[in-house]
Every structure is written in structure tokens, then in C-alpha cells.
Amino acid sequence: MxxxxxxxxxxxxxxxxxxxxxxxxxxxxxxxxxxxxxxxxxxxxxxxxxxxxxxxxxxxxxxxxxxxxxxxxxxxxxxxxxYPNLKYYTAIHPNAVIGNEVEIDAGTTIMAGVVINPGARIGKHCIVNTSASLDHDNNLEDYVHISPGAHLAGTVIIKEGTWICTGVTIINNITINSWNIIAAGATIIKDINDTNCTFINTINSIKKQK
Ligand SMILES: CC(C)(COP(=O)(O)OP(=O)(O)OC[C@H]1O[C@@H](n2cnc3c(N)ncnc32)[C@H](O)[C@@H]1OP(=O)(O)O)[C@@H](O)C(=O)NCCC(=O)NCCS
CATH class of the missing domain: 3.40.50.20 (Rossmann fold)
Incomplete structure (x- = not known):
């Protein structure tokens, strides 16, 4: 209807x-x-x-x-x-690809070109912005924003209110605590336990020669 x-x-x-x-x-x-x-x-x-x-x-x-x-x-x-008692609309662009067994709570927006793989859970009033991808078993708590072109590998947990800026890459099995900002282009390879912080992380040097 x-x-x-x-x-x-x-x-x-x-x-x-x-x-x-x-x-x-x-x-x-x-x-x-x-x-x-x-x-x-x-x-x-x-x-x-x-x-x-x-x-x-x-x-x-x-x-x-x-x-x-x-x-x-x-x-x-x-x-x-x-306004906790409103009927909240969930906006899912018809050109988003949502896998089976994905749960998306009320008030959340999923934009065009997004891919969400099976087993992911997305809380209330989140934004998964244009062409972002969430791999299997991700868990986004309420009020999270995943900005355009950010890519989260499997089993990533983002706690309440954290903003993942555009172009961020997060490797698998990472947990990021609540109300943080992960700056555009950052690559996250370790859990973030702090809250209410901005993380700027530019990988621009060779740490270890193969
Ligand atoms: C993280 C962010 C929000 C920080 O904004 P801010 O707190 O206003 O930070 P500032 O612009 O004052 O920058 C502080 C310092 O960090 C640096 N910096 C900011 N963002 C950076 C980034 N993404 N990568 C590397 N360095 C960055 C600045 O160059 C500045 O360095 P300096 O002190 O040496 O001059 C912003 O830079 C950002 O990444 N925005 C992305 C927005 C986005 O994804 N929008 C999508 C909406 S749909």
C-alpha cells in the first residue's frame, strides 16, 4: 500500500x-x-x-x-x-542491493548503489549513504551514518551515533565505539574503544617491506 x-x-x-x-x-x-x-x-x-x-x-x-x-x-x-510515537518511514532506494536476513529498523535511509550483505543488522534512524557497502553480519547501532563510498568488511560493529565519513575502509571483525567521527579516507585496522573522538588516519608510508 x-x-x-x-x-x-x-x-x-x-x-x-x-x-x-x-x-x-x-x-x-x-x-x-x-x-x-x-x-x-x-x-x-x-x-x-x-x-x-x-x-x-x-x-x-x-x-x-x-x-x-x-x-x-x-x-x-x-x-x-x-517524537517517539511517530510512524517512522524507512527509505530504501530501489537500486540498493539488500541481502537475505538483513534487518533494517524504522527511520533508516539506505541510498542508491548501497550493497548490504546477509546477516547485517541496522538500527533506527541510521543513514547508509550513496554507494557504501556493508559486508556480512555488520551491526550498526541507532543513529549511525555511513557516508558515501565507505566500505565495511564482514562482522564490523559500529556503536550508537558514530559517523563514518566518505571513503573510509574498515577491515573485518572491527568494533568502533559510540559517537566517534572517522575522518574521510581513513583506513581502520584496529578496534576503537574511545568515544566522542575524531580519528584521522592517513596511511602514507611503507611500514614493512615484504
Ligand atoms: C573529519 C572531519 C569531519 C573533521 O572536520 P574538522 O573537525 O572541521 O577538522 P578540520 O577541518 O579543522 O581539520 C583539522 C586537521 O585535520 C586535518 N584533516 C581533516 N580531515 C582530514 C581527513 N579526512 N584526512 C586527513 N586529514 C584531515 C586537516 O587538514 C587539519 O589539519 P591541520 O591542523 O594540520 O591543518 C572532516 O575533515 C571530514 O573528513 N569530513 C568528511 C565529511 C563527509 O564525509 N561528508 C559526507 C556527508 S554525506
Whole structure:
């Protein structure tokens, strides 16, 4: 059955989610955004910002599904905690390849070109961005963002709220703790136990000659 969908947020990330909604043959209703300059603005597919994010407008559209289309992991968590009882939409681009026995929780977005192999588990309000890949048995906790072109080998665990930036490579059997940032292009070969840190890791020297 076709779902009616409202996107919370009206920036670039929200636009990509809107495109997924339309490509999934669901019905894009509009956007909510607290930026007063964006009210009534057309964002995508002739659909507008319908209002700020508030309980009254959510009650008005109580036949709709909602998805938080904001890239910042902490903001997604804050909004999800503020509105825990919404019907959250899960946006999966039709050109994503999702293996068997993969679990994807409500409110998560899987973008075009993503490959997710069997046994992976993805929590609530995550983002798996364009052309990223998650190999078998990965486990992403809630509010994780895997940015475009990042590649995670098998059995990688990413704890809550961590942001894996674009082009990151993570070898198999690695665990990365919560609310970290792994900078663009990093290659992760050891577990990360710290939390709330940024890791910048450029491999640019030969450590050991074969
Ligand atoms: C990790 C990141 C968020 C850090 O941003 P920041 O905290 O603002 O860091 P700064 O830009 O102040 O950089 C701090 C230092 O780290 C270096 N640095 C930052 N990112 C780096 C990277 N990815 N690789 C290597 N060095 C990096 C900077 O050159 C700077 O070095 P300096 O002090 O010698 O000048 C950012 O650099 C990054 O990698 N962004 C990727 C964004 C992305 O993937 N977006 C996709 C959205 S869908």
C-alpha cells in the first residue's frame, strides 16, 4: 500500500530522501523545517515546507509516515526522542542491493548503489549513504551514518551515533565505539574503544617491506 510521507528537514539530505520516496512509488506530502526562511518553499517534486517541527502539525498529518532527513546524528537522536510515537518511514532506494536476513529498523535511509550483505543488522534512524557497502553480519547501532563510498568488511560493529565519513575502509571483525567521527579516507585496522573522538588516519608510508 502506498504510504504518505513527510520529511523532517528540508536541506540536501532531505532532498535525496524525497527522491527515494518518489522512486519507491510512495506519496511525498512535504517537509517540516524550523528555518523560518524555508517556510512554504518548494524543495523537491513541487512539494513544500509545510511548517516548523511541532506537535500540532504532526497531529494534523497523523495519517502520514515521517522520516528525519537531517544528516547530523545528534540532531536525529534529539528529534526521535522528542517524537517517539511517530510512524517512522524507512527509505530504501530501489537500486540498493539488500541481502537475505538483513534487518533494517524504522527511520533508516539506505541510498542508491548501497550493497548490504546477509546477516547485517541496522538500527533506527541510521543513514547508509550513496554507494557504501556493508559486508556480512555488520551491526550498526541507532543513529549511525555511513557516508558515501565507505566500505565495511564482514562482522564490523559500529556503536550508537558514530559517523563514518566518505571513503573510509574498515577491515573485518572491527568494533568502533559510540559517537566517534572517522575522518574521510581513513583506513581502520584496529578496534576503537574511545568515544566522542575524531580519528584521522592517513596511511602514507611503507611500514614493512615484504
Ligand atoms: C573529519 C572531519 C569531519 C573533521 O572536520 P574538522 O573537525 O572541521 O577538522 P578540520 O577541518 O579543522 O581539520 C583539522 C586537521 O585535520 C586535518 N584533516 C581533516 N580531515 C582530514 C581527513 N579526512 N584526512 C586527513 N586529514 C584531515 C586537516 O587538514 C587539519 O589539519 P591541520 O591542523 O594540520 O591543518 C572532516 O575533515 C571530514 O573528513 N569530513 C568528511 C565529511 C563527509 O564525509 N561528508 C559526507 C556527508 S554525506
Amino acid at each position: 502506498q504510504k504518505k510521507v513527510i520529511i523532517i528537514g528540508a536541506g540536501g539530505h532531505a532532498k535525496v530522501i524525497a527522491d527515494i520516496v518518489v522512486n519507491s512509488n510512495d506519496q511525498l506530502v512535504g517537509f517540516l523545517d524550523d528555518n523560518l526562511d524555508k517556510q512554504d518553499m518548494v524543495i523537491f517534486d513541487n512539494k513544500k515546507v509545510l511548517g516548523t517541527i511541532n506537535q500540532d502539525i504532526i497531529n494534523k498529518y497523523n495519517d502520514c509516515y515521517f522520516i528525519i532527513g537531517i544528516g547530523d546524528n545528534e540532531i536525529r537522536k534529539k528529534i526521535a526522542n522528542q
